[in-house]
Amino acid sequence: MAFRPSQRSRRPKENAEPNLTPVMNLMVVLIPLLLTSAEFIKLGMIEINLPPAARGARVAQAQMPKETEKKLNLTVTITDEGFYLASSMAVALGESGEGPTIPKKPNGEYDFQKLNELLYKIKKQAAGVFKDSDQIIIVAEPEIDYQTVVFTMDAARSYKTDQGPVALFPKVSLSATVM
Amino acid sequence: MAFIPSRAKRHATGPGEAKLNLTSMMDMFTIILLFLLKVYSTEGQMVQPSEYLTLPKSSVEKHPQVALDLVVSKEWIVLNNRPVAKVADVLASKSLIIPSLQQELLKYANEAEKMQQRYGQEFSGAITIQGDKDLPYRVLVKVMATCGKSKYPNMRLLVYQRSS
Numbered sequence: 001m002a003f004r005p006s007q008r009s010r011r012p013k014e015n016a017e018p019n020l021t022p023v024m025n026l027m028v029v030l031i032p033l034l035l036t037s038a039e040f041i042k043l044g045m046i047e048i049n050l051p052p053a054a055r056g057a058r059v060a061q062a063q064m065p066k067e068t069e070k071k072l073n074l075t076v077t078i079t080d081e082g083f084y085l086a087s088s089m090a091v092a093l094g095e096s097g098e099g100p101t102i103p104k105k106p107n108g109e110y111d112f113q114k115l116n117e118l119l120y121k122i123k124k125q126a127a128g129v130f131k132d133s134d135q136i137i138i139v140a141e142p143e144i145d146y147q148t149v150v151f152t153m154d155a156a157r158s159y160k161t162d163q164g165p166v167a168l169f170p171k172v173s174l175s176a177t178v179m
Numbered sequence: 180m181a182f183i184p185s186r187a188k189r190h191a192t193g194p195g196e197a198k199l200n201l202t203s204m205m206d207m208f209t210i211i212l213l214f215l216l217k218v219y220s221t222e223g224q225m226v227q228p229s230e231y232l233t234l235p236k237s238s239v240e241k242h243p244q245v246a247l248d249l250v251v252s253k254e255w256i257v258l259n260n261r262p263v264a265k266v267a268d269v270l271a272s273k274s275l276i277i278p279s280l281q282q283e284l285l286k287y288a289n290e291a292e293k294m295q296q297r298y299g300q301e302f303s304g305a306i307t308i309q310g311d312k313d314l315p316y317r318v319l320v321k322v323m324a325t326c327g328k329s330k331y332p333n334m335r336l337l338v339y340q341r342s343s
Contacts, residue, residue: 020201027208034215042340043228044239048323142317146310147235150338154238176275176320
């Protein structure tokens with residue numbers, strides 16, 4: 001005959017509660033550990049590309065080595081009025097035929113979107129034709145702030161298409177104007 | 180008349196065991212833990228941004244690497260936590276090179292080259308430049324020109340990543 005517990009047992013059932021202490025220990029250790037190693041602000045790094053021949057010796061003068069190949073020498077100049085674009089082939093003119101290639105927006109901001117689109121067009125034409133079709137030289141007026149220069153580098157780095165981002169001119173050189 | 184508890188209550192020894200209700204605390208900890216696991220990166224933060232300046236934002240995706248640390252704040256140019264030049268002086272000078280910065284950089288470069296000879300630790304001439312976002316271009320160019328002429332041609336600009 002099978003064992004049957006006594007029906008007379010009067011002890012009330014203890015409510016079964018899991019022992020949370022080890023879990024708590026784990027949490028108390030893990031949370032400070034992760035908090036200290038958490039990265040709340042992400043940092044990035046822009047590499048500045050020096051022309052190979054000018055390495056170390058001539059910085060920020062955009063002296064290209066003497067070569068017989070066709071060079072694009074694409075240059076973006078940031079001025080108070082907007083961007084001027086130039087290459088060894090031609091100087092891109094603005095819509096009105098004079099003034100900056102891409103003027104500032106009416107509210108006084110630089111038009112990085114338009115610069116990005118124009119550079120994409122240039123890239124499509126230049127890719128494969130020129131040896132330096134991934135290089136760009138950025139020149140700025142002395143009073144242009146650092147953030148604007150960085151945004152210009154961003155606009156020159158990649159272009160977002162429907163198929164994903166396309167690299168434009170990721171190799172950036174900086175050039176000094178007359179101080 | 181004062182309240183007199185009943186005989187039975189007088190002999191009761193209070194509640195048996197004080198139980199802490201941990202359920203809500205566990206809920207909270209679980210959420211915090213999940214959040215932290217999500218933002219956790221194995222690389223950690225190798226480069227500490229300086230507190231005296233605001234770095235510019237950029238859409239760049241490269242992670243910073245450890246290198247010689249050059250900070251250009253609004254007032255001072257600081258190399259490895261030692262101030263070397265005043266930004267105001269740099270703005271005033273006409274030369275493209277900052278002499279005091281060059282002197283210090285060459286010291287570091289010489290030491291690094293010695294290390295390379297003795298212990299084979301490679302010296303790549305890498306330097307991380309942290310600049311304030313409102314810094315005028317002419318200061319930036321002068322700093323970079325000085326770095327380039329002082330055996331540090333491998334320059335990187337430190338920026339905040341902007342999620343795009």
